[in-house]
Amino acid sequence: MVNVSVHPVVHPTLNAKGCENSVSARLKLLSVVST
Secondary structure, three states, X not given: OOHHHOOOOOOHHHHHHOHXXXXXXXXXXXXXXXX
């Protein structure tokens, strides 16, 4: 996932927990940014 390395500093805790959590966070961020 490219998005995982896009915002490593924004959610370092999510990255540490796992890719699945990171992907979910990325999708939420994308939704907020798109709005």
